[in-house]
């Protein structure tokens with residue numbers, strides 16, 4: 526056998542073995558919008574994952590106003606990988622052991638494991654909202670982190686309703702970070718737990734303000750303009766004509782909080 530042929534056969538063998546292993550190891554369930562992969566997780570847990578994910582899909586697309594938009598589409602199902610336990614999840618994803626799950630927008634994929642704390646209430650709506658939002662505005666759109674995280678955090682019920690209190694306290698304590706500064710906060714390197722908490726609270730609350738104090742068409746027009754590649758201030762003005770820039774939005778947001 527020539528050396529070249531041997532290498533080709535060897536690589537083919539590795540490829541087939543990998544794929545057969547994959548086929549053997551992962552079970553899958555599909556629903557209208559999701560494909561759930563799992564190994565040993567109990568069936569009733571998988572059923573609940575599917576049911577809850579479909580419910581969140583409905584409530585998030587409707588909350589963001591995307592279902593009122595004719596061109597909204599969800600071409601490929603999102604994938605949810607349920608690893609057997611924390612160890613396997615950490616090994617496969619390289620995520621830190623404190624993270625209960627993670628999402629890749631480009632792969633439209635959520636990774637997690639059963640019994641990750643807050644899986645149904647926090648993790649699933651948060652990661653799903655990230656994927657739905659990016660499906661609408663596009664992966665390449667360059668956005669401030671607070672907008673991505675705000676849209677996602679706003680779908681966690683605790684943050685949706687609890688964030689106003691945290692932001693009001695920050696205003697009273699003179700720790701509030703205005704929107705123009707919020708985009709400069711670097712979370713990756715931050716060890717400051719209070720700063721991270723404030724960042725997420727402000728992000729969730731400003732998105733809550735944009736969603737609930739105006740018509741959903743405003744938010745959809747804003748997202749459409751972002752998708753078309755308009756600059757942030759321009760997109761903001763397109764969706765919310767009374768704001769010309771972040772400073773205008775910041776002022777209106779503070780006065781809403783003060784009068785709430």
Ligand SMILES: [Zn+2]
Nearest residue numbers: 651655674677
């Ligand atoms: Zn997030």
